[in-house]
Amino acid sequence: MPTPDQDVEKVFAHIQSAAGGSPDAFWGALVRNSIDDVLDGPRSGRWGIVQLSGVEKTFIGNRIEMRCIEELELERGGPKRLDCLIDGIEVDIKWSKKCAWMIPEEQVEKICIAIGFNEGRNSVRAGVMCCRDEWLNPPTKQKDRKRTIKAKYGKKEMRWFVEDAPLPSNFVGEMDEIKRKAIFDRPVGVARVEKLFEQI
Numbered sequence: 401m402p403t404p405d406q407d408v409e410k411v412f413a414h415i416q417s418a419a420g421g422s423p424d425a426f427w428g429a430l431v432r433n434s435i436d437d438v439l440d441g442p443r444s445g446r447w448g449i450v451q452l453s454g455v456e457k458t459f460i461g462n463r464i465e466m467r468c469i470e471e472l473e474l475e476r477g478g479p480k481r482l483d484c485l486i487d488g489i490e491v492d493i494k495w496s497k498k499c500a501w502m503i504p505e506e507q508v509e510k511i512c513i514a515i516g517f518n519e520g521r522n523s524v525r526a527g528v529m530c531c532r533d534e535w536l537n538p539p540t541k542q543k544d545r546k547r548t549i550k551a552k553y554g555k556k557e558m559r560w561f562v563e564d565a566p567l568p569s570n571f572v573g574e575m576d577e578i579k580r581k582a583i584f585d586r587p588v589g590v591a592r593v594e595k596l597f598e599q600i
Contacts, residue, residue, distance in 0.1 A: 461495035
């Protein structure tokens with residue numbers, strides 16, 4: 401029977417191959433596009449995570465999970481199972497804006513793909529590890545009793561796809577402020593699109 405370490409290596413190799421030859425570009429684009437899905441910039445005029453409500457920020461993890469499964473062509477997990485199956489191994493997909501992944505009790509000793517954002521460096525981290533009990537901090541006092549990964553094990557035991565992949569810029573956020581205001585002062589629809597093309 402394969403050990404957890406062997407399963408992690410199988411999952412790592414599968415994803416590394418499916419992501420293609422440029423892991424920085426793949427993971428950076430996956431996170432950028434997931435954030436932009438939620439920002440809905442062309443309609444809302446927003447360009448940064450800070451502009452999202454607390455509820456909206458939770459949707460980023462949902463989009464990342466969906467994009468991971470779709471873009472890596474992974475088999476979806478079934479009811480009462482983890483997010484996906486990779487070579488028959490159950491795997492969960494975790495997102496954390498601050499790389500402080502929360503592990504519920506039912507996922508202890510399970511394998512997870514951990515994806516996070518380093519705001520200070522504007523970069524993306526992504527890796528895979530087995531959430532072993534001894535590598536996790538004690539449960540929180542919250543009802544869900546989720547646990548975080550101990551810092552030393554997160555660094556040492558994570559098999560990183562990328563540790564510092566640049567996060568691509570957001571088109572709306574990079575625009576000149578005056579031009580951006582001129583575009584988003586127009587109503588949603590054709591008038592806004594026409595103004596956009598005038599400004600670029």
